[in-house]
Amino acid sequence: MLFGTEILTTAQMRAIESAAMVSGKVSGLTLMERAGAAVAGEIRLRWPKPGRATVLCGPGNNGGDGYVIARLLAQAGWQLHVLGLDNAPGPDAAEMKRRWRRIGPIAPLTEAGLRQSPASDICIDAIFGTGLTRPPEGQIAAVLRQLGRMTGDGEGYPCLVAVDCPSGLCMDSGEWLHPDHGEDTAPVPLHAGLTVAFDSPKPGHLLQWGPTACGKLMIADIGLRHWRERRADTRADAMCPPALRAIWPEFPVRDSRMVDVGSCARIALGKGISAGHPAGHKYSHGHALVVAGPAGHGGAARLAARAALRGGAGLVTLCPPAAAMAEHAGPPDALMRRGLDNATQMRAMLTDPRITALCLGPGCGVNRAAGLLPVVLDHAGPCVLDADALTALAQAPHWPGGLSDNCVLTPHAGEFARLFPDLDARLAETPMRGPAFSRTDALREAASRCGAVVLLKGPDTVIAAPDGQACIHSASDVPWLATAGTGDVLAGLITGFLARGIAAFEAAALAVLLHARAARRFGPGLIADDLPEQLPFLFRELGLDEWGRK
Ligand SMILES: NC(=O)C1=CN([C@@H]2O[C@H](COP(=O)(O)OP(=O)(O)OC[C@H]3O[C@@H](n4cnc5c(N)ncnc54)[C@H](O)[C@@H]3O)[C@@H](O)[C@H]2O)[C@@H](O)CC1
Ligand SMILES: Nc1ncnc2c1ncn2[C@@H]1O[C@H](COP(=O)(O)OP(=O)(O)O)[C@@H](O)[C@H]1O
Numbered sequence: 001m002l003f004g005t006e007i008l009t010t011a012q013m014r015a016i017e018s019a020a021m022v023s024g025k026v027s028g029l030t031l032m033e034r035a036g037a038a039v040a041g042e043i044r045l046r047w048p049k050p051g052r053a054t055v056l057c058g059p060g061n062n063g064g065d066g067y068v069i070a071r072l073l074a075q076a077g078w079q080l081h082v083l084g085l086d087n088a089p090g091p092d093a094a095e096m097k098r099r100w101r102r103i104g105p106i107a108p109l110t111e112a113g114l115r116q117s118p119a120s121d122i123c124i125d126a127i128f129g130t131g132l133t134r135p136p137e138g139q140i141a142a143v144l145r146q147l148g149r150m151t152g153d154g155e156g157y158p159c160l161v162a163v164d165c166p167s168g169l170c171m172d173s174g175e176w177l178h179p180d181h182g183e184d185t186a187p188v189p190l191h192a193g194l195t196v197a198f199d200s201p202k203p204g205h206l207l208q209w210g211p212t213a214c215g216k217l218m219i220a221d222i223g224l225r226h227w228r229e230r231r232a233d234t235r236a237d238a239m240c241p242p243a244l245r246a247i248w249p250e251f252p253v254r255d256s257r258m259v260d261v262g263s264c265a266r267i268a269l270g271k272g273i274s275a276g277h278p279a280g281h282k283y284s285h286g287h288a289l290v291v292a293g294p295a296g297h298g299g300a301a302r303l304a305a306r307a308a309l310r311g312g313a314g315l316v317t318l319c320p321p322a323a324a325m326a327e328h329a330g331p332p333d334a335l336m337r338r339g340l341d342n343a344t345q346m347r348a349m350l351t352d353p354r355i356t357a358l359c360l361g362p363g364c365g366v367n368r369a370a371g372l373l374p375v376v377l378d379h380a381g382p383c384v385l386d387a388d389a390l391t392a393l394a395q396a397p398h399w400p401g402g403l404s405d406n407c408v409l410t411p412h413a414g415e416f417a418r419l420f421p422d423l424d425a426r427l428a429e430t431p432m433r434g435p436a437f438s439r440t441d442a443l444r445e446a447a448s449r450c451g452a453v454v455l456l457k458g459p460d461t462v463i464a465a466p467d468g469q470a471c472i473h474s475a476s477d478v479p480w481l482a483t484a485g486t487g488d489v490l491a492g493l494i495t496g497f498l499a500r501g502i503a504a505f506e507a508a509a510l511a512v513l514l515h516a517r518a519a520r521r522f523g524p525g526l527i528a529d530d531l532p533e534q535l536p537f538l539f540r541e542l543g544l545d546e547w548g549r550k
């Protein structure tokens, strides 16, 4: 799977850091200096004129980074106000604290201390990083709530810069950790303008509250690449599950290791049926069937069919009940139509080996979907089950069995709850310990249980395959994608890619990427019908107009 940049869990990050330090080739102090320098560097890039900064330093190594940042900014001419704790941190953080003390004082890190801090241009949150496993308590919790109130909805003053992550956020899940007592101790979410994370993104930067808490996310290289890449070979890292990857949007992340989505997409598309057949005819680009529902509900399936066509399927046939055929007479003329009334007819249709993918669900009606579902599952060809097909699937006697890994389920949160009520209940629990149960945990479990690729839609879309590989795509910058029918377009696009011979996980990942890009390209005011029309421009922009050619 080539899509996206690797995401590391906090346990993996710790294992890589300690492998680097155990090797003797790099010390914890050096890593901390590099981490602090990376944040100070990003600040100086954005605020080239030295200003005033408040630095909040916590009890651990994240606090250590804060002392480095304070020292480097002071050396660059900034006026610093540093707040810290009277605790005994680890040796690296203690050394950085000593080095700062030679330059300036440390005021107590308390709620009152924060409120009475002199006005500053930026506030640097170095309270907790990836080491947080229990909810902030006592005075630190009060400081974080005050910081949340001060930074408000992101428009607050001063601009908050988070070191590695906004403090209090579980970096494996993107959930705010809650103490188990009382409303008035509940966390007040932080809204950073900038987050500088080290080495790799963590799931929490992209899932749930992560994107809104982090603001612009920068990934800083602190020289751990060698140990990150080695760990899979050495088996030294017991916590090396199948890859979890981020499909980056072009906004708001900058990562020096960011994988070029254009080349990923070209490779994925090149693997399709058309590869090696540059002069292939329409059937060499696949034939997708999209099942439509009764009269009055045809729009969803037509959106899906149009997306499958624009996605490059050689042929797309829309299959409504014969009685609803008249409703589907309009454009696009490229779409073929064929009446489909029952399971027997469908079984006969699927004997045609030129049919390479099928989409069941959008606007289909639950009863019709339930009647056709056994045929689709027996056929065991590449398929997308969406909307009503998912409701039917959850009620099927064999559920969660009977699926194969060339099938993609595309539930939104409500459909996911129907399919996997226990996983949904775990996701809904108030997270009180880290690592909290995350959407990637839930999706990996869901895919492994049912044997299909599962794609959970939302502002953070998570895709998992039965073999454990998973990816996250954050579309928090395109909220206008949440409009009626966009899910149908996504289902159709995946079907189009499946029809072209692209493997299920890659087809889903590529479709999610292009779907959000199409929304981003069009902008606010988008309706679902606009999405497929953006695809030709996107293909050209990503250099995908050469598809199928080596
Ligand atoms: N390990 C390394 O080599 C490096 C770590 N770095 C920094 O170190 C961070 C991780 O550091 P740590 O593992 O020390 O953890 P953190 O600094 O993230 O702090 C969390 C720790 O604070 C403790 N804690 C103390 N009082 C608490 C309270 N009232 N409520 C909740 N928790 C409380 C927790 O037990 C937990 O261990 C990273 O995010 C990064 O910023 C960087 O310096 C790069 C190098
Ligand atoms: N807040 C949001 N920001 C960005 N994208 C979103 C948001 N909420 C939902 N989406 C995306 O919008 C689409 C909606 O799909 P779905 O819920 O199936 O709607 P419909 O059934 O009306 O087509 C999905 O691709 C989902 O990932």
Ligand SMILES: [K+]
Binding pocket: 062, 125, 126, 127, 128, 129, 162, 163, 164, 165, 166, 167
């Ligand atoms: K932090």
